[in-house]
Amino acid sequence: MPHAGLMDTDALGPEAGPLMRAKLHIRGGKRRLRQGKISAGILTLYDALGAAMEWHIASPERRSRLQVLKGENLNDEKIIFKVLVRSGVLDNSFDYQEFDRLVERAADEDMTGYDYRELLKGIESVMTRLGVMPFDEGELPPEDPSTF
Numbered sequence: 001m002p003h004a005g006l007m008d009t010d011a012l013g014p015e016a017g018p019l020m021r022a023k024l025h026i027r028g029g030k031r032r033l034r035q036g037k038i039s040a041g042i043l044t045l046y047d048a049l050g051a052a053m054e055w056h057i058a059s060p061e062r063r064s065r066l067q068v069l070k071g072e073n074l075n076d077e078k079i080i081f082k083v084l085v086r087s088g089v090l091d092n093s094f095d096y097q098e099f100d101r102l103v104e105r106a107a108d109e110d111m112t113g114y115d116y117r118e119l120l121k122g123i124e125s126v127m128t129r130l131g132v133m134p135f136d137e138g139e140l141p142p143e144d145p146s147t148f
Contacts, residue, residue: 018055022048038114042106052132053080094122
């Protein structure tokens with residue numbers, strides 16, 4: 001994965017770690033898409049979204065503003081996404097269920113011909129609403145192209 005060897009999650013902690021992972025995976029996912037490694041790019045962006053949501057709920061301040069229903073498992077990314085929509089952090093313009101199905105497909109097949117432009121717009125919109133984007137890629141550790 002794009003963060004391999006570029007960060008120490010434990011040293012960064014529960015907020016900075018997922019945030020750095022999300023940023024590294026956004027950068028790596030976009031690179032993979034540009035290189036025609038569509039399935040790998042989609043899977044990398046999925047990981048970026050999961051890390052971004054984990055970062056968002058890790059902050060006690062942000063978490064206190066969420067409308068979490070009794071019994072909801074905030075270790076489940078599908079539940080976190082629903083909570084973020086319900087709480088007004090995200091809107092329904094990004095179809096998480098469709099993205100989840102696309103990720104399953106990308107895990108099973110080579111999607112070389114897939115037009116990812118709309119997906120990338122949606123991911124960038126979600127990342128902006130979560131507060132992860134925009135960011136200065138120059139502040140990230142240098143990319144290691146050998147990470148696939």
